[in-house]
Amino acid sequence: MNKSFKSKLSVSILICTICAVCISILSAQKLFVHRNLAALQPGMNQYTEKTPGESLPLERPYEGAPPLVPHSVEDLAPVRGDNQCFECHFEGIELDEGHTATKIPASHFSNEYSGDKQEDQVIGIRYNCLQCHVPQTN
Secondary structure, three states: OOHHHHHHHHHHHHHHHHHHHHHHHHHHHHHHHHOOOOOOOOOOOOEOOOOOOOOOOOOOOOOOOOOOEOOOOOOOOOEOOEOOOHHHHOOOOEEEOOEEOOOOOHHHHEOOOOOOEOOOOOOHHHOOHHHOOOEOEO
16 A cells, blocks of 8 residues: 555544544433433532431432432541541431431441451441442432
8 A cells, every 4th residue: 555545544544533433422412411411511410518417318229239428528538547427327326316327237347358357347448438339419
């Protein structure tokens, strides 16, 4: 092949790739709009500012899914040696009459990979609550 043909072929492939990406983005945007979801619009999903005990969690999207966090997590992110989630959730304290914080399940006190078990301390791989439990949005 000559250089001119290779150059034209490269440009053609590039243009086709760009078109395919644009079509994918537009299709995804139509799908999200059709389902009444935010698509490619930053700031559309706003997290609640409610404090713990002011709202109830949404139903879990599927069996075995980690529960969503129904309150603000601003300034509650776990830091080495201090996880403020445990203050309410370790034993599942009653926040208001009839409203109890979800108790940390037994699965969080054992490591299924190493076999380690602890009775009074959450296993290290489960320490960062926000890697599985995400805040629900308004």
